[in-house]
Amino acid sequence: MYQEERLLKILGYLNEHHAMSVLDICAQLEVSRDTARRDIVRLVQEGVVIRTHGGVALPQLQKEIASYQERLIDETDSKRKIGKLAAMLIQDHETVILDVSTTVQAVAERISAKQITAVTHSIDIVGILSGREDLQVYVLGGYLHAKNRLLYGPSVIDKLRELRADKAFIGATAIQADGLYFPYEDDAHVKKEIARRSDQVIVVADFTKFMSRSVYRLDFDFVDILITDQEVPSEIREVLDQKNIAIVQCEQNKQLEGEN
Known part of the structure; x- marks a missing residue:
């Protein structure tokens, strides 16, 4: 069961x-218990529940709960569509780098290619792929960041410099007309190195990223393909077109499949 599905069930019970x-x-x-605690932390961070001794309870603002439930369903559906489409780009026997991102996690969940090597520093993606006997998982080791579910530190970049990948899938906290943005400087450095070590870089991001802001930038020059779920804002689309970055929109792709 996806975490988003569990969160919705918890909210339903609380209602x-x-x-x-x-x-x-x-x-x-x-x-x-560990999974339950992670779900509680997520809901508390989102501000839709309050922590109590031994569990959680509803805050007073019921409207916030309903709004969060709707957003959770919408975002989860979008990420699954993006993940399914992006995973289709992975071919048998390829080496792919999978970044730390909930949308990239959706890609990992949909991989059908055989005999691939998956490189990642995401704890959740390692867990998703660990049950697959038809692929290899290479973990970029480092210090554990428990909150963000990743491994970090100079050793991650050092290991990346020893690799060459066919494709890389990265997420973004925000997308503006001048590039991709991330909240942590170290994270931006890792993504830049991932891009440098890959023959093709695919960004997977839902439409909310075009309305978000963050701090540290990765230039569009590192990107080959952007997969998203809704229309890209015109000012950003213009830049992507100038840089010959392919834009793949899930709904448009679905229409094309229906015509074939």
Whole structure:
């Protein structure tokens, strides 16, 4: 079960019972205590629940809960569509680098190619691919960042410099007319090195990224393909066209498939 699906079930339970313990989450969703705690942290960070002794409870603003549920469903659906389409670009026997991103995670979940080598520093993507016997997973080692579910540090970039990949899939916190943006300087450096070590760089990002802002920039010169779910703003599309970056929109692709 996807985390987003679990969060919706937790919110549904809270709407009826107003409070839920860690044990309740484990029993209702059949998950471990660690998974239950991660789900609680996500909901608390989003501001839609408050933490209580042993669990969570609803805040007073019910409208915020409904809004969050709708957004969670919409964003999850968009990421799955993007992930499915992006995964189709991966061919048998290729080496691919998978960045730390919930949208890139959706790509990992949809990979059907055989005998590939997947390179990543994402703990969640390692977990997703660890059950696959028909591929190899190479983990970029470093220090564990438990909150962001990744490995980081100079050793990650050092290992990347020893690699060559056919394709790289990276996410973005924000996309503006002058490039991709990320909240952490180290993260931007890692993504730049991922791009340098890959023959083709594919950015996967839902439409919300075009309305977001962040701090550290990665130039569009590193990007070959952008896969998204809705129309790209005209000012950004113009720049991408000038730089010969292919734009793939999920809904348009679906229409084309129906015509074939």
